[in-house]
Amino acid sequence: MKTNKYKIVALVVFASLLSVNCNKDDSNGTPSFEGTYVQQDQMGRPAINTVFVASGAPKDQFNETIPSQMSANFQSSFQTRLLALNAGYTTNALGLDAASFTGVLATDVLNVKTSGTTTFFDGTNVLTGRVPADDVIDVELLLIFGGPDGTSNPALTSDHVDANDKTFLTSFPYLAAAW
């Protein structure tokens, strides 16, 4: 009887120790996420900051700007940059003049359709998303240098690197293993 009592007490003590340990484990498994986090980098479409924003402080400023304020702050400098890259720019394959094109680009968001094909450009669909295999650089070169029908400046409208150096996976996580 006495022995049993001891056993019960021991069990209770052991159980309470266990539960303390469990709580400890729980707090390790649910770490703190407190605090305030402030924007340092931003990206929507590929290479926009790279191509259209001047080096140094302006690149940081662009990264720290929220998309709804980008056009007001950067459209004009984007247009200057576009015309520096291609002084003969009139319109592009999307039919956009310099002001309209840079107005679209300066708001650095990636448009994505919620049904159907998602691609930067696949010959049919335009700016409905971005898959890893999309040759986004050729699309952007074509829109910057190709003129209204895509035939201007043929030496500048493709970098002739048409695919990644590894094959993408068809299933999650889609990206290829590291080198």
Add this chain to the structure above:
Amino acid sequence: MKKSKIYLGLSLIAISGLVLIAADHIDAPAVTGNASDITDFYAFQGQDTNNMVFVVNTQGLLSPSATAAAKFDENVMTEINIDNTGDNVEDLVIQAVKRGNSMYFFGPVAPGTTGKTSTIKTANQIGSVEISQYGQNAIVSSQNGYKFFAGPRDDPFFFDLGQYQAILGGTAPGFNNPGTDTFAGTNVLSIVVEVPKSSLGTAATLNTWVETKRKQ
């Protein structure tokens, strides 16, 4: 053969003193060489067409020998922003942040406040995944209809950046055919999250972007 090409390409760029920048790789002084430097962002329909996939890559141009040492930073929160009302202001966010050996995910949920400053929506945790280690198989987690991955991957970006810089520098009239992929043989740190489209609202088109935010 391929390796020597890469090293030649990289050393040529280094010699000519050009800054390596593309997609969004190493684009700005405040974030270059930093865990918060975004290199690329992708948004596309999943293998299951009811799902949307978001990919965020950071810390670009990691050589294989540098990849094992590259780490996510617990003080950098990655926030995928989704505008489903067409005003370029985020209506939903998906947040990812590292704690210990895992990446934790929250959302999609309306942010506490829109804009440059965020807190983590702790009440809306949707799952976590152990961060995959370099040289090992990808660890993937599926929870509540969501899928998660975090760890090193091949950089999916491809571009003859060297030749582009030569063109801008006035030393070349155009691209070569074939071109040389400056990003061949390099790695990034990736976060991949797949979510049900139904969790993103009912809009036909979303405006999406990613931000890295640093703990103050």
